[in-house]
Amino acid sequence: PLKHSKDSIGVHTAFLLQMVQASAPLPEATPSPNAQGDAGVQLGPTAPCAQSYDGSKVVVREIVKNLLIKMAATQEREDQTNFRRMLLELWDDLLLCLSRPEWPGAELLTMQLLHQLSKDYLPKEEGAK
Numbered sequence: 237p238l239k240h241s242k243d244s245i246g247v248h249t250a251f252l253l254q255m256v257q258a259s260a261p262l263p264e265a266t267p268s269p270n271a272q273g274d275a276g277v278q279l280g281p282t283a284p285c286a287q288s289y290d291g292s293k294v295v296v297r298e299i300v301k302n303l304l305i306k307m308a309a310t311q312e313r314e315d316q317t318n319f320r321r322m323l324l325e326l327w328d329d330l331l332l333c334l335s336r337p338e339w340p341g342a343e344l345l346t347m348q349l350l351h352q353l354s355k356d357y358l359p360k361e362e363g364a365k
Contacts, residue, residue, distance in 0.1 A: 259291040303323065
């Protein structure tokens with residue numbers, strides 16, 4: 237398997253992040269008059285910021301859910317090591333991307349992966365709901 241450098245991410249991670257980022261809606265252009273009275277075009281929010289990531293959150297939940305289902309399905313098969321290696325490379329790539337502005341979807345994907353892994357694989361406390 238090819239290893240990528242510490243300054244770049246794998247093609248699978250880039251593809252997943254592109255899917256997440258492409259699912260976020262762009263703000264609509266709205267006409268607004270400028271100082272000379274001409275109608276200019278200004279980008280403005282059409283929905284509250286909290287709702288603007290709803291589409292991305294759905295995509296991220298599905299990606300993480302399917303990755304973990306695949307991981308659980310390979311538990312007893314020989315391709316488990318390949319899948320685990322891919323998941324670890326994804327994790328390393330996401331951590332690398334967290335501080336990079338060109339990958340804004342990395343935070344959302346990392347948080348959902350952490351949430352789902354802790355929910356599914358950490359032992360439950362007796363008093364927890």
